[in-house]
Amino acid sequence: MIRTTDHGAVRELQLNRPPANALSPDLIAALRHAVESAPQDGARALVISGVPGRFSAGLDILLLLTLDRPAIAAMWRDLYALLRALALSPIPIAAAITGHATAGGTVLPLFCDYRVAAHGEWKLGLNEVQVGLPLPPIIFAGFRRLLGTHQAERLAVGGLLIAPDEAVRIGLVDELVSLDQVVSRALEWSRGLLALPVDAMAATRRSARSDLFELFAASFDMELEQVNTTWWSPEAQTTLRVLVDRLARKKA
Amino acid sequence: MIRTTDHGAVRELQLNRPPANALSPDLIAALRHAVESAPQDGARALVISGVPGRFSAGLDILLLLTLDRPAIAAMWRDLYALLRALALSPIPIAAAITGHATAGGTVLPLFCDYRVAAHGEWKLGLNEVQVGLPLPPIIFAGFRRLLGTHQAERLAVGGLLIAPDEAVRIGLVDELVSLDQVVSRALEWSRGLLALPVDAMAATRRSARSDLFELFAASFDMELEQVNTTWWSPEAQTTLRVLVDRLARKKA
Amino acid sequence: MIRTTDHGAVRELQLNRPPANALSPDLIAALRHAVESAPQDGARALVISGVPGRFSAGLDILLLLTLDRPAIAAMWRDLYALLRALALSPIPIAAAITGHATAGGTVLPLFCDYRVAAHGEWKLGLNEVQVGLPLPPIIFAGFRRLLGTHQAERLAVGGLLIAPDEAVRIGLVDELVSLDQVVSRALEWSRGLLALPVDAMAATRRSARSDLFELFAASFDMELEQVNTTWWSPEAQTTLRVLVDRLARKKA
Numbered sequence: 070m071i072r073t074t075d076h077g078a079v080r081e082l083q084l085n086r087p088p089a090n091a092l093s094p095d096l097i098a099a100l101r102h103a104v105e106s107a108p109q110d111g112a113r114a115l116v117i118s119g120v121p122g123r124f125s126a127g128l129d130i131l132l133l134l135t136l137d138r139p140a141i142a143a144m145w146r147d148l149y150a151l152l153r154a155l156a157l158s159p160i161p162i163a164a165a166i167t168g169h170a171t172a173g174g175t176v177l178p179l180f181c182d183y184r185v186a187a188h189g190e191w192k193l194g195l196n197e198v199q200v201g202l203p204l205p206p207i208i209f210a211g212f213r214r215l216l217g218t219h220q221a222e223r224l225a226v227g228g229l230l231i232a233p234d235e236a237v238r239i240g241l242v243d244e245l246v247s248l249d250q251v252v253s254r255a256l257e258w259s260r261g262l263l264a265l266p267v268d269a270m271a272a273t274r275r276s277a278r279s280d281l282f283e284l285f286a287a288s289f290d291m292e293l294e295q296v297n298t299t300w301w302s303p304e305a306q307t308t309l310r311v312l313v314d315r316l317a318r319k320k321a
Numbered sequence: 322m323i324r325t326t327d328h329g330a331v332r333e334l335q336l337n338r339p340p341a342n343a344l345s346p347d348l349i350a351a352l353r354h355a356v357e358s359a360p361q362d363g364a365r366a367l368v369i370s371g372v373p374g375r376f377s378a379g380l381d382i383l384l385l386l387t388l389d390r391p392a393i394a395a396m397w398r399d400l401y402a403l404l405r406a407l408a409l410s411p412i413p414i415a416a417a418i419t420g421h422a423t424a425g426g427t428v429l430p431l432f433c434d435y436r437v438a439a440h441g442e443w444k445l446g447l448n449e450v451q452v453g454l455p456l457p458p459i460i461f462a463g464f465r466r467l468l469g470t471h472q473a474e475r476l477a478v479g480g481l482l483i484a485p486d487e488a489v490r491i492g493l494v495d496e497l498v499s500l501d502q503v504v505s506r507a508l509e510w511s512r513g514l515l516a517l518p519v520d521a522m523a524a525t526r527r528s529a530r531s532d533l534f535e536l537f538a539a540s541f542d543m544e545l546e547q548v549n550t551t552w553w554s555p556e557a558q559t560t561l562r563v564l565v566d567r568l569a570r571k572k573a
Numbered sequence: 574m575i576r577t578t579d580h581g582a583v584r585e586l587q588l589n590r591p592p593a594n595a596l597s598p599d600l601i602a603a604l605r606h607a608v609e610s611a612p613q614d615g616a617r618a619l620v621i622s623g624v625p626g627r628f629s630a631g632l633d634i635l636l637l638l639t640l641d642r643p644a645i646a647a648m649w650r651d652l653y654a655l656l657r658a659l660a661l662s663p664i665p666i667a668a669a670i671t672g673h674a675t676a677g678g679t680v681l682p683l684f685c686d687y688r689v690a691a692h693g694e695w696k697l698g699l700n701e702v703q704v705g706l707p708l709p710p711i712i713f714a715g716f717r718r719l720l721g722t723h724q725a726e727r728l729a730v731g732g733l734l735i736a737p738d739e740a741v742r743i744g745l746v747d748e749l750v751s752l753d754q755v756v757s758r759a760l761e762w763s764r765g766l767l768a769l770p771v772d773a774m775a776a777t778r779r780s781a782r783s784d785l786f787e788l789f790a791a792s793f794d795m796e797l798e799q800v801n802t803t804w805w806s807p808e809a810q811t812t813l814r815v816l817v818d819r820l821a822r823k824k825a
Contacts, residue, residue: 078435088692131721143555157343182726183727197521197525198517198518198521198525199517199518200518200521201518201520201521202521203520203521203524203525203528203688204529204530205529206531209525209528209529212723213529214723215585215722215723216723217469217721218466218467218491218494218532219356219466219467219468220492220531221529222434222529223435223495225518225525225529226413226434226514226522226525226526226529226543227513227514228517228521228522229523240721240724241721243727261731262730262731264707265702265703265732266702266703266704266808266809266812267808268707268803268806268808268809269702269703269704269705269706269707269732269803269808269809269812270702270732271729272707272803273701273707273708273713273729273730273732274726274730276707276708276710276729277708277713277714277717277722277725277726277729277730279710280722295697295807299520299521299524304519304521305342305518305520306519306521308518308521404792449773449777450769450770450773450774450777451769451770452770452773453770453772453773454773455772455773455777455780456777456781458780458783461777461781465781469721469744470718470719470784471718471719471720471744472744473781474778474781474782475687475747477777477780477781478665478686478766478774478777478778479765479766479769480769480773480774480777484602484770496575533640533780551772551773551776554769554772556770556771556772556773557772557773560770560773
């Protein structure tokens with residue numbers, strides 16, 4: 070589900086779970102492990118990429134609707150651990166957003182260091198509310214960190230998806246390049262950081278990301294309980310099942 | 322002074338106090354009551370609008386200069402209660418800024434959920450300093466919440482009024498439409514939120530506006546005492562009276 | 574090293590230490606003294622300017638590399654005191670950025686009230702990381718205050734220098750004018766503030782800058798110890814010496 074390629078000191082983790090790079094419990098666990106173990110393997114920076122046209126469609130709703138309460142609870146715990154691993158990574162991480170990046174597909178890049186996206190007709194954004202899920206507070210906090218309070222409120226409450234042009238204008242991504250340049254540009258950005266004096270870059274990075282350390286210093290027990298409760302709420306379950314039925318009919 | 326129209330589940334509160342929609346103690350009290358009672362009446366969203374060319378000129382200085390200390394103190398207490406009602410409203414509020422929105426006319430939209438303004442030669446902004454009044458800290462906090470520290474400092478300290486184009490560029494308003502579309506666009510935005518899964522939208526909205534809850538959790542006794550003291554200061558009284566005389570001569 | 578000119582109530586402090594307006598311990602001490610004593614001398618606003626083409630090149634590395642530990646420690650203590658004097662100044666300060674403003678040359682304007690820069694091929698930004706110095710946390714805090722967390726992280730971690738056009742777009746400076754207008758525009762901006770009702774402007778300014786007061790209320794003993802430790806680190810010393818050698822060869 071993850072294709073690992075070492076480009077010198079920069080390791081690329083390519084999400085590769087057809088057809089939509091949706092996040093299954095297995096992919097979440099695998100990505101968390103890959104992020105956490107990269108520095109021990111000698112990687113000095115990471116690039117997380119998708120496949121052309123698709124970065125990630127977010128949580129694999131179709132699969133998750135078949136899981137029971139303990140499995141859903143484990144998935145959320147692991148997702149939070151993945152976000153923590155991204156946010157507190159000792160090495161820089163660039164997201165190479167190679168296409169659609171909806172819901173969880175936008176959540177992962179929020180906690181990375183840099184976001185390169187492809188020009189094109191892709192959709193980005195946190196549409197959780199549209200599918201009946203309140204945006205978890207930690208994710209809102211990461212969103213607000215990039216966009217400021219005003220834009221984060223507007224987009225999150227409306228569950229809005231936006232085009233790459235708007236995403237770069239409001240700061241959801243850092244730069245746009247052509248689709249075939251997204252990964253190479255993310256690699257180049259990473260190499261740029263690695264060419265800097267090592268300790269000065271690392272210390273400044275810790276300083277600039279100290280708010281993320283504070284954010285993840287909290288205990289998430291209560292928040293996770295709330296996230297699980299709303300997952301099993303009638304509104305969320307109904308909305309998610311309607312969505313899945315509609316997607317199934319579309320395919321048929 | 323307020324024309325109430327129910328457009329389905331969205332209630333429009335149109336400020337209608339000729340000639341300038343200036344905020345009198347009565348209008349402040351009436352608007353507060355209208356905002357607070359709307360949810361009990363079954364409204365699921367609010368639009369606060371003005372008249373064509375005039376959203377609100379802010380506090381009715383001409384009237385306020387005739388009031389004694391207890392009446393001024395009551396007015397400020399009520400204005401803070403109105404801002405609190407807007408900020409903590411259980412239902413979303415859009416401001417339909419139909420023209421000039423100076424001082425208090427910009428303050429009200431700060432605490433709403435969304436701001437649609439009309440293209441045109443209108444003035445928006447917090448020009449309190451120009452008329453001798455320090456910007457009350459709670460209002461500065463709402464201003465900074467939308468614009469960020471940098472722009473909020475620049476505009477508030479200078480007491481600057483700006484055009485709609487600049488207002489949308491820096492985030493003081495969310496979108497610009499033609500004057501005849503302002504109210505309908507605000508209604509449309511409200512209906513868009515109401516079409517979303519109810520609990521998910523409400524929970525995300527609470528999360529995105531939790532900083533406003535913290536802001537208004539404070540006691541404002543000391544701040545109100547300060548606001549009253551400066552109202553009665555020689556500088557404020559002199560500047561306000563010069564302003565009122567100039568306006569009177571203009572009319573004559 | 575500082576040319577003082579009183580333009581009515583606005584005092585201009587022109588940095589004048591050829592060839593690059595680099596910050597020596599003496600210039601830092603002199604500028605701190607000039608900023609702190611201006612209000613007692615009757616100045617009601619300050620403009621800090623450079624020479625045409627050069628605002629300031631930041632710390633005078635060539636000179637600092639000749640100093641011992643006590644002298645370096647005294648320099649950092651004085652630089653922090655200068656930043657504090659700028660941030661907490663009882664009178665407004667405009668920076669007239671007349672050309673290149675790198676590292677310390679960008680640090681000073683961060684803590685001023687307003688920044689006018691010249692159109693042109695100048696470089697601005699905090700390139701400390703490029704020369705082996707982690708960006709001190711207080712400086713990052715001032716940077717983030719102007720730019721927001723996202724842009725501040727991107728620029729500080731990469732040690733990036735940017736052109737005036739980008740600087741004004743992201744909020745590092747407030748406006749761009751032609752080089753021969755920079756000082757006069759900064760004076761005009763200052764006079765604009767002084768034409769406002771005095772107490773209202775001052776109180777609003779305190780409110781808008783209260784976060785700077787909180788920032789500088791901290792004790793900086795530990796931070797200064799850290800800043801000194803990294804100055805003497807092998808990485809910083811090596812990188813700085815390579816830089817100085819390269820500059821020396823360039824001249825020869």
